[in-house]
Amino acid sequence: MSRASLASLPATPPVLAEFDELLKMRELLLAEPDEATASAVMRRFWDICCGTTDPERVGVLEAAPQYAVLRAFFSVRWGIHLRRLETLASREILADASATDLSAASMLALENYRGIDGELDLLGESPAHNAVVLGCGPFPETLIGLQHSALVGESLTGVDRNHEAVALADAMTRRLCAPRPTVTITHADAEGVDFPAFDLVVVANGLTGKTRLLDRIHRTAPPGVRVLVRNPTLLARMLYDHVDPGPRSGWRVTERRATTALSETLLLERGEHA
Incomplete structure (x- = not known):
């Protein structure tokens, strides 16, 4: 305007x-x-x-x-x-050869990282085999948190459409993640990804078109897939796309948890489209 x-x-x-x-x-x-x-x-x-x-x-x-x-x-x-x-x-x-964790990061990034523990609690003790983080960003705190959690057994994939973010996320995970599970960073638009290989999908708050993305996950992911969707609350809805999966979406909201001051995370399990 x-x-x-x-x-x-x-x-x-x-x-x-x-x-x-x-x-x-x-x-x-x-x-x-x-x-x-x-x-x-x-x-x-x-x-x-x-x-x-x-x-x-x-x-x-x-x-x-x-x-x-x-x-x-x-x-x-x-x-x-x-x-x-x-x-x-x-x-x-x-740039710090001695850095072995995220403690050198900005306070804003650290606040997001500290929210991951609450998100992973939503998964209980049920591990995933292969997980993907959509919109992993240049500071891949979610991938690092998942890797350290031992909740993913085989592979972790980060997806971002920004070339610089992909390069930095790759360098960060190589520096801070152990050899297993394998971590791969991919340059792609989240809406172009198919999900048959993944039983856990994490949708970052900053992604647009979350409703379309959930529909694509529903169509291409295997039975039993679980999805963690970060969702803005209050005035953060001015900054990020808000999604409210209802019965017609083909997803059941099985749990939700406030993870930061202006964000909650929804745990979705696959149902059928109405």
Whole structure:
């Protein structure tokens, strides 16, 4: 949406006053500030999301005409910002010859990594043979967490459509993962992957088209496949695609758990399409 069409939106009512700051932040980023200023704006944006915890108020915000404009803009900017942070974190670790874990990573990446333990608890004590992480990113904390968990017996595959992310994820897993299970990083779009070889699929929060992706997994994965889907909550739905698998989707939500301040993870088991 252009600045002219944005200006034509109805004035922000008092109950939605926080949108005033978000719209100003959008204008600042459109002016292409230096990297430090852009990062500070994104950190402030994240603070606003984390500080808006009343579900009723979030519903009001999502119904406002400004919401679609802001979501279209900030979801793209947030993806760029997060990938930059994770890229820097991986490079920092790889540059340190003595690094043997993720402790050198940025705080944001570490918060995501600490959420993995809760996700793996959803799997109970039932191991998988072959797992794939869709949208593994340049900082492959999920692959590393799975590898260290001993919940995957044969192979782990990371998928990302960004060439730099694939190269960094490959270097990170070579540095930080043991020889078994085998870890492979693949350059591909998640929506182009077929899943007959995988009995565990992890869907990253940052992926778009999650509903289409779940349909593809349902069509091509083997019986008994389990899927962990990261799902945004509250104002994080402005940043990431939200999915709500119902009976018609062919998936049963068997468990869900809040894993970070603005994200939950769903454990899905395959049913039949209605």
